[in-house]
Amino acid sequence: FIHPNILRVDADLRWMRAGSVMRKVKSRTWKKQRYFRLQDDCATIWYKSEKAGNAHCTFSISDVETVREGHQSEVLLSIADEFPPDRCFTLVFRGRRGNLDLVAESAEEAQSWVRGMRKLIENLESMGEQEKLDQWICDWFKKADKNGDGRMNFKEVQDLLKMMNMDMNEHHAMRLFTLADKSESGTLEDDEFVLFYKLLTERPEVRRLFQQHSSDGHTLSLWDLEVFLREGQLEQENLREHAAELVLCYEPSDTAKTRQAMTIDGFLMYLGSPEGSVFNPSRKQLYQDMRQPLCHYFICSSHNTYLMENQLRGHSSVEGYIRALSRGCRCVEVDCWDGPNGEPIVYHGYTLTSKILFKDVVSVMGQYAFKASQYPVILSMENHCSVEQQRVLAHHLTCILGDKLLQNALEGRSVSGGLPSPEDLKGKILLKGKKIGGLGASVSAVGEDSPVGDVSEEDERLEMEEENHHDDTLRRKAKRLSKELSDCVVYCKSVRFSSFKHARIHSKFYEISSFTEFKAKKHMKEAGADFVHHNSRQLTRIYPSGFRTDSSNFNPQEMWSVGCQIVALNFQTAGVEMDLNDGLFGQNGRCGYVLKPLFMRSAEKQFDPEHPQMLDRSGPLTLTIQVISGQQLPKVNQKEGSIVDPLVRVELHGVPLDQAKLETHHIENNGFNPIWDETLKFTVHVPELALVRFVVEDYDKTSKNDFVGQFTLPFSCIQQGYRHIHLLSKDGTKIPPSSLFVHIRITQRT
Template identity: 45%
Template structure:
């Protein structure tokens, strides 16, 4: 596909005799795919390459055999009809890029409902990123299911974790017929050894990897046209990347990223090594130090922005969409630390979770709690908050309490915890590995608790107001009999705030001061029946901690949300700026910090997959979000028919006065003169997480910040 993209994008440059070269190089690359991940002799991978028949499960009445196999490119799974065995269409291809994971056993809702007649060890599920439904499969034996699950896990792991350098180290074993294994790398062919390959293939390789903007900066510092000495590299790092580095650091970079052994031994870096460094983690625009927990975690909870989900149980809209435990898994594994549970009376005395008074499907409360126990701390060790919206009768509230205690056990925080100051809330560090419960308490019980309780201010949406009116008779009964249930311990106490228009309040100094000591939870109003979202930045500016969004809805607002919580190791807790933690006098912010931007791109994906000859006409929008005076944007012109190596050669300067609350978003669109532009890709990150002049890449390379590769994500993955 990479070669097809190159051929289509550059069809006006490729001579007729290059078509055979493309096919030749494609065959070579396909034979190397297993070597890319170093698994060419792995028994699980060999099994997947042969393929086998599996039952695909969708419902009680839909269970059909399909032939599944790993494609020769080792990055794609496809299946075909067992009877027809026809060439599969693109609609039944599954790329590992979109795989989140594999679960062996009857763990998905689909298999639990529709495969009860099959031994659990024969079942497994493929979990996709984004909102795509699981692929539930049944193997003919325990051994076959294990082969598939283990093989897929290995490919997903290597696909996600291997760096460019690690992949490069796997290539030499694929070239025993070329002599010294260290002389050639598929994606980094040294021209000194061009006699190993056809000269036209080498020409095509150069065409694929040519980057004018990289050539300019390399030639600016390189001692010769082909080599950069240690001193040259040091000068580049100090001048362009603004790094205070030593000769030893430059030697280390050469050792890590230079593919040519001769150049490496002489402490030189070739253009291929230079490009490899720029595309490495060290070259990311996103500061690698922020990929780990790097902030102080002993402050009170009120000093943190907390990743929070609204209507967590939904995978679609909130009128007739499906409810699923998978939605909790996806939220928790993405670092979400506050999930919502709308609890209602269910059949057989078991509480259920769903969006009340709608056609959304229902899931058991106990199944959600079991899921939370298993996945709460997979991505972060810091506390998870269960935000309960409780509409249950007294009897089923007792059942809820029993499930919480029996399933969560010691994970459940059941006693008050104070911070360093008795008036402060506990810190995330103090509550590591703990699950907290937040819910509205009845007025009779509110006065019986001590002071070491969190006071949670909630804005009440229209949906909750309606629920309270409809459920008033039930609530009265619970109030009268509240003692029968005992004091069900809640780690958060709430008082009903007045109904107010949020946007008139959050800018007030009193509200900001309140958020320095207490928690505020904000969530979308009930009228957002399509599960749309509001701009979270406006609420963060007011110091609100629990700003809940609909995670199931990919949109600009979720792009900003993911950008915010990308930092601090993706742990779900971000320390607020000092001026939102402590009372200060004077003006917040300082004179604008200029940020210079030069934009280029490489190998942008096609938008219209249905048109074979369609080529993207890219343009880039760069947007700054933050306090009102920092909001700004810039836009390049579009380039006709060039998604392969577009270069706009434009420089933009942004003045940012409050970088602690500023975010930069790169948006790539396919220009359309007669309609709306088509979305191609986006990448969002906090301004404070940008490395000065640094390169970066993640997923696919697309733009450069100074000399920094900007990764991008497809919208449906966000």
């Protein structure tokens, strides 16, 4: 919450609460006036069209990821000649929601909104868990208080319960209402509503757990907490110290703190905190060795990065690069074609997708490449340009990126020394593309009539025809490559793949091959162990088939299982495949690099994902998940009276032998506090490659279940014991306070 005193003295927030008329801009020709105002709760922006009468919309400050000043979006750049940058700003929303581009009436007004929004976002991010929950309760109170009198009668409370995804027995609801109505006025006011919410959200399953471990039935002593950490949370080290830290950190009562004890409120706060989460907090930090060769890491990678929609008619935008890079993506793709006025353009060839300038893409790369991670970014170039415009490509890369572009092999490394590490290449952008000669080779200028083979490696039109076997005699037309562009390629020289045997004998460490998903699957089936061995020495990029015109994705897990590093996905398309990608790269500081298991990095090991039993180890693990309960699941269907019938599915993704899915029964009409109390068991042969995905769905016996929320994490990052799983939306954004409560145990199978 924003303290009332701050509201009185903060000029920016006062200006925002008074409201402003600004232009909402969607294109050069679409500019409409809208009235924007910060609501009294300082958590919501209200806006309406001057012509729309009473119609208005709102969005929450928590939906806004960041604020950009000036002409920092394509839309605002397109009107740069019309409105100066000091009057323009962009609100960037979380997930895949489009930006809001605004032009204020004055520079002073724009600055007030920019500063004010940043303060509000910062305030939200610094809130404690309890404050966030209080804010959430407050939001619901306002939604349900239809007449805005700051009180709620029983009818409004009943409507609220339906809005909150709960179909409660009327008698039970009235009992809780009466208990909370301390003033006996027949309505609930602020504090009374908070009490009602606490009665409503009473967690019997947590209370039972608390009582089981409490010596006196009221609090957990340090000794009680130590026993709980050992038996309930399956922790082993520094238990006494950890128990004392938990009391200090999460116990709200000063009296209990003084007695070094924890109340039920402190216990709930601990279980709901990041420390009580299923994702081990220590694995969220940068914890891996970053000094191994590049080919020893999985690298977060995007395909058709410039597209915001599908690849037939979609909108091309530099925003695609900003979003991918901001999410920790470390390999982006750019399709370059000859453009008018000698300026190369970027778009999906042979389709109706819109076009953007290559130099704008490079400018954005320079700005955003290292905001989310300092580790190297690979720019995977599909070059369809003439030699003249290739020189322009090289000019833009070298002039705009400057020192950020890696143009020479690193000093102190011999030409045969192997790939450098992410640590060695911090702050560098590497171009992946065709190159004349080898690393460090001195090449004289190439004449325009000197063919050097294929300039583009991934001509998808040809790939589609090859995959469809329409004409096996098709051959790529030899194009010429400019010396200037060739010189920009250092450690990622694109080469056509012939065979694993050929690569073993002839491949250089700085060479990289690309495969469509179908070709990769073919190699996996025919020679899985050879593929793993190849990827211990060389970089490999896998990209979606040209048939995926809807920009859907293939399952990346299969490619990671043979050690492919650059598994490129359509970031603009939500779904299980992007959930897996976000899950894998959610660890290691979200830096975009995850170290492969040792048996995939060593040339001596022989690992075949089809036969993982051949690994020298003491047998598989058993993963036991007790799905206990759910908390405040979001509504799927916004129709009045519609309530979720939730079920939980747990999916194990890994080598073929580990693939498995199990689910609970569904609970009728309760998305608010469902209790399943079901146990699901999995066998895990290769835990190092396994991902676990928790999915909540709304059961429907007549049609496909609706998606409610999910959370995906690497098996190696799981915390055992009683844990909360904080659910994410289809877009991968948080949906607080929605969660699952589970107990997890990992044991050696005997």
